[in-house]
Amino acid sequence: MTQTDLPTAPRLKRALGPTALLLFGLTYLAPVTVFTTYGIVTETTDNHLPSAYVVALVAMLFTALSYGAMARRYPVSGSAYTYTQQAFGGHVGFLTGWTLMLDYLFLPMINFLLIGIYLNTQFPAVPQWVFALAALLLVLLFNVLGITLVNKLNVAIVALSVLLVVVFAVLSIKELVANPSADTPSLIEPFLPGSGGLGPIFAGAAVLALSFLGFDAVSTLSEEAKNPKRDIPRAILLTTLVGGAIFIVVSWLGALVYPDWRAFADVDSAGVDLMAKVGGTFLTSFFVAVYVVGAFGSGMTTQVSVSRIIYSMGRDRVLPAVFGRLHPRFRTPWFAALVVSIVSLLALVLTLDVAATMISFGALAAFSMVNLSVIRTFLFPAEGRERPSAGEWVRYGVLPAIGFLLTVWLWTSLTATTFIVGISWIVIGVVYLAVLTRGFRRRPPVMDFSEKAGDEEYAHN
Numbered sequence: 001m002t003q004t005d006l007p008t009a010p011r012l013k014r015a016l017g018p019t020a021l022l023l024f025g026l027t028y029l030a031p032v033t034v035f036t037t038y039g040i041v042t043e044t045t046d047n048h049l050p051s052a053y054v055v056a057l058v059a060m061l062f063t064a065l066s067y068g069a070m071a072r073r074y075p076v077s078g079s080a081y082t083y084t085q086q087a088f089g090g091h092v093g094f095l096t097g098w099t100l101m102l103d104y105l106f107l108p109m110i111n112f113l114l115i116g117i118y119l120n121t122q123f124p125a126v127p128q129w130v131f132a133l134a135a136l137l138l139v140l141l142f143n144v145l146g147i148t149l150v151n152k153l154n155v156a157i158v159a160l161s162v163l164l165v166v167v168f169a170v171l172s173i174k175e176l177v178a179n180p181s182a183d184t185p186s187l188i189e190p191f192l193p194g195s196g197g198l199g200p201i202f203a204g205a206a207v208l209a210l211s212f213l214g215f216d217a218v219s220t221l222s223e224e225a226k227n228p229k230r231d232i233p234r235a236i237l238l239t240t241l242v243g244g245a246i247f248i249v250v251s252w253l254g255a256l257v258y259p260d261w262r263a264f265a266d267v268d269s270a271g272v273d274l275m276a277k278v279g280g281t282f283l284t285s286f287f288v289a290v291y292v293v294g295a296f297g298s299g300m301t302t303q304v305s306v307s308r309i310i311y312s313m314g315r316d317r318v319l320p321a322v323f324g325r326l327h328p329r330f331r332t333p334w335f336a337a338l339v340v341s342i343v344s345l346l347a348l349v350l351t352l353d354v355a356a357t358m359i360s361f362g363a364l365a366a367f368s369m370v371n372l373s374v375i376r377t378f379l380f381p382a383e384g385r386e387r388p389s390a391g392e393w394v395r396y397g398v399l400p401a402i403g404f405l406l407t408v409w410l411w412t413s414l415t416a417t418t419f420i421v422g423i424s425w426i427v428i429g430v431v432y433l434a435v436l437t438r439g440f441r442r443r444p445p446v447m448d449f450s451e452k453a454g455d456e457e458y459a460h461n
Contacts, residue, residue: 016224018231023158024221025239027301029214031161032271032294034250035287036114037211037356039270041204042254042261046194047185049251052204054191057244059205059410060212062403063367064240066374068233069396071219073377075228079219079309080366080373087373090444091433094318096369097309098429102422103213103362104306106355108344111299112136113352117269118288118295129348136344139300143307143337144327157297164290165250171278172253183259190255199413206413209367210359211247215239216366217305268352303340310336318436318444357414361422364411371404 016024042049070083080100085093115135116128123131176184193201215236222228254274264270275287311333314323327334378396379388388396437444 016221016231017226018235021218021221021225021231021235022238022242024301025214025218025235026158026243027214027297029211029239029243029298031158031165031243031246031250032291033211033298034247035271035274035291036110036352037207038251038254038274039261039264039267040353040356041207042251042270043267044207045200045204046196047255047259047261048190048192048194048201049204050190050248050255051192051201052208053211053244053248053251055201055205056208056212056410057240057248059403059406060209060215060240060244060367061237062399063371063407064215064236066371066400066403067215067219068236069374069400070370070377071222071232071236072229075222075225075232076312079216079305080370081309081313083373083377084369087376088369090318091437091440092369094313094433094436094444095426095429096366097313097318098432099362099422099426100216100366101306101309101362102425103210103359103366104302104309105340105343106350106359106362107210107213107302108136108139108299108306108340109346109350110352110355110359111295111302112139112344113348113350113355114295115292115299118292122285122288132348133345135296135299136341139296139303140337140341142300143303144332144334157293160290161294161297164287165246167283167286168275168278169249169253171283172257175257175278176253184256185259187256190252202410202413206364206410207356207360208247209363209407209410210356212240212243213302213359213363214243216363217301220305220308223308303337303344306340307333307336310339354417357418358421361411361414361418362425364407364414365422367407368404368411371400371407374400 038049041052045052067083074082074086076082079097081093081097084096112132112135116130116132119131120126120128218235218239219232222232225231258274258277261267261270264273271287271291272284275284279286310319310323311326312324313319314321314325314333314336316324323333323336323339325335326332374396378392433444434440
């Protein structure tokens with residue numbers, strides 16, 4: 001049988017344009033996610049949440065530029081795993097992907113947990129785990145059916161989230177104008193460091209890194225984008241800018257309209273107190289409804305992303321080959337999605353603060369490696385090249401270096417407990433890698449980036 005006679009192996013479907021990619025990224029960010037960590041970080045920064053978002057946005061913009069540069073060079077699934085693998089080799093690539101999986105696996109958990117919590121407030125007779133499990137199963141179904149269906153749902157979810165944010169902004173401004181208070185801080189005070197200086201601001205910004213994972217998620221869809229080299233970098237940067245602007249504006253208005261964060265009934269559900277302050281019972285009910293929808297959308301897109309990372313590693317034989325299988329009809333990584341759903345059952349026992357900090361640990365570690373990958377790939381390639389120009393030293397040297405230093409600074413601002421759990425996860429990855437490579441005596445498999453890789457693998461099997 002000749003090569004042309006071989007049946008074509010299923011591969012990911014290229015169906016996403018620039019608008020769809022941006023919507024995916026914004027849905028992954030979930031504009032209403034600003035309320036998820038609102039109380040926690042407001043407490044950490046003493047009502048200076050906007051300043052923490054500004055710090056986080058600046059750091060993320062440098063990293064987003066690095067992601068865009070690597071996405072143009074390697075327009076395939078895999079995200080930070082792919083980029084560091086190509087820049088530093090299979091061992092470092094595997095450990096980066098392993099660390100990144102920590103935050104991807106925790107993100108769906110947070111969304112399913114929040115869905116259960118919020119719906120239980122409206123239907124207290126139904127246990128939280130029932131809502132969480134139902135959402136998990138529905139997300140798994142949509143993931144298996146395909147990315148096009150997910151994209152259609154994204155449009156409605158982003159529209160509802162943006163509507164809620166706009167309504168909140170309008171009512172907050174109305175509240176500030178109609179009912180001025182002596183306790184209301186000045187317009188710029190929320191952007192300034194508090195009595196604790198920059199330490200609490202960076203500690204808060206470190207937690208907020210999880211809010212910007214949407215741009216990393218966009219990079220995992222390179223093999224499903226119609227024009228990945230052009231549209232993926234643009235979508236990454238736009239997702240970061242638009243999401244960051246929404247977070248800053250909402251947190252700023254919240255700091256002005258509700259300056260006494262100590263009066264929150266529960267810091268984990270501070271968004272409910274904010275909505276009640278500016279809109280009463282109706283807005284609170286609307287907020288809960290939209291928040292649940294947004295959490296569902298975020299859970300859906302987060303599972304899509306992590307399943308594609310696991311698919312890439314399975315296709316590469318870094319993980320068992322079964323993880324690299326696509327559904328023959330829907331061309332989706334169904335087995336990887338199923339495994340992610342099983343792991344997400346841990347949402348039934350996790351707390352919000354633990355999950356949030358663990359996500360930030362994995363994200364910031366991976367972001368740091370992507371920044372270094374740009375420097376290694378473009379300025380010091382393994383095959384050698386002409387001496388970089390001054391512009392290339394700035395674009396591929398100075399900017400990624402700044403991004404690296406900022407992400408490391410944020411990373412070291414996390415709690416000691418977070419580091420204990422995070423380092424333990426990395427140690428498990430090192431042990432698995434040692435087994436995979438027989439004591440590091442063998443090179444880990446290297447991903448094949450050719451469009452025919454899937455067909456050749458099918459023929460080999």
